[in-house]
Amino acid sequence: MQEFKSYLNQLSDHEFSEVVDFYMEYLQDGGFETYEACVAELGTPKQLARKVLADYSIRLLDAPEKEKATMRSRVQQSTTQVHTIWLIVLAILSTPLTIPLGIAVLATLFAVFVAGAAIVFSIVVTIIALLFAAVVVLGIGIAIIGQSLSTGLFYIGGAIASLGLFLICVPVINWFIRGVIHVTLSFSQWLYSKLNRKNRAEERRDQK
């Protein structure tokens, strides 16, 4: 139980005591007194804690829009989403799975994350390159404006135009990156629910 508590430190105080009370009472009522009996019923403290945290984050995301809006700004929301993806990965990692299924799931997850990260990364690199190029061209334009007014103006104009283009693109890119994160999150939520179904069935089969 101590161990379980130590894994739950991310929850708010109120939430924390509710969860702990619930499982404490559950174990006492069920007469699970030894550590082994508790683990047999609920899994190791780590597994249980990860399940609780994953469920908790999913629930937060499922909360109605208006509630979400008051809870945090959009940027924070993206951070929370990334955080949730991470929790789901941990939850999946800590659930006992048959090896082939486990490998398949991990491979799929890994592929999706790499793809998502690659897309985000390439966009960021493109932006930085564009920005850099624009700044360099601006510098060149200013440098040679003394020698040739028309060439200098041409460079400066080009640079300012691409900076403008960049500024127009920023919200679009921002939206796109958020979309990628969101899709990745939905996918891992879906995978998590699929896995959970498998697990419950397996657990019950083993007990009967």
Add this chain to the structure above:
Amino acid sequence: MAIQVSSELLDGCVLAILTDQDYYGYALTQRVQQAIKVSESTMYPVLRRLKKNGWLTTYDEPYQGRNRRYYQITSDGRAHLAEIRTDWVTFKAGIDSMMGDEQDHG
């Protein structure tokens, strides 16, 4: 049985169980598990959601030197249960019309 029970249905089942009497966490979990296959860690999120929506309330009662948290359905909960029941009847009829078997056990 590998059909996953949706959270709506779990809400309905728990609320229906609570219409008979108040339950505490462990007994409630046992009661649900007699009928369908759910893992122990599924129940907490369900109860929390129901409470948050005002469909049930909790009260503590001392038991052997500690507290037991009992869950009690509210009138909102009863109304919500009626809604879920209606949805379920419609849903069940739909599935039965396609999958209902020859023995016709209802």
